[in-house]
Amino acid sequence: MGFLDHIADVCSDAADDVSHNVKRKRRPLxxxxxxxxxxxxxxxxxxxxxxxxxxxxxxxxxxxxxxxxxxxxxxxxxxxxxxxxxxxxxxxxxPYVRYNLVSYPYAPQAYDKKAPTGYVRNVVQAMPSPNTPTERYASLFSDDNPNACSIM
Missing domain, CATH: 3.30.70.100 (Alpha-Beta Plaits)
Structure with missing residues (x-):
């Protein structure tokens, strides 16, 4: 091996190292x-x-x-x-969310006259709070639940 072959090997190894070390961060879709x-x-x-x-x-x-x-x-x-x-x-x-995704769309500052049809402003008061108990009305009168309704 000659000197030129040695230099060519060193340069190609350095180029491979540089190309492998460069990682492009791709943004999510x-x-x-x-x-x-x-x-x-x-x-x-x-x-x-x-x-x-x-x-x-x-x-x-x-x-x-x-x-x-x-x-x-x-x-x-x-x-x-x-x-x-x-x-x-x-x-x-x-700033808007769909009307049916909000639990209380007429909360203060949620109802916006400029909003497109079917949308209300996304505000904290319109969203359900995590500490409130939720009743499942569909399960109250379910045939699968024997204790669902004592009237029946």
Whole structure:
């Protein structure tokens, strides 16, 4: 073996070590929902183009009726929000949850007139507290439970 062969082996070993030591951290696939007020097709197109050109974005769904942008992909929610704000639009994370997922939708600050149909604002008062006892009305009159109802 000559000197050049030795240098070639050392360089190839160093290149292999560098390529094996580099570990890329992959972000998990997630869905980010953002509330953005869009008035026209141009606003909708501007927001969609800004978000769809981000690295890691798999799909973008824009609903002007609900003022909602849904982004799915390997992205960070804060970066998506800042990208949408960069278009000049006022944006925030989607503050609403489905009406049927909340135990008390008319809690103070939960009912929002600006919310889309079928949604209420996600507030702590509307969620059930973990210490409250829950009654299972369906199991009170169950045929499987012999002590379910003494009236029957």
């Amino acid at each position: 997630q869905t980010v929902e953002i509330k953005v007020k869009m008035d026209c097709d141009g606003c909708e197109r501007r927001v969609k183009n800004a978000v769809s050109h981000m690295k890691g974005v798999k799909s973008v769904d824009v609903s002007r009726k609900d003022s909602r942008v849904t982004v799915t992909g390997n992205v960070e929610p804060t970066k998506v929000l800042s990208k949408v704000k960069g278009t000049g639009k006022r944006a925030e994370f989607w």
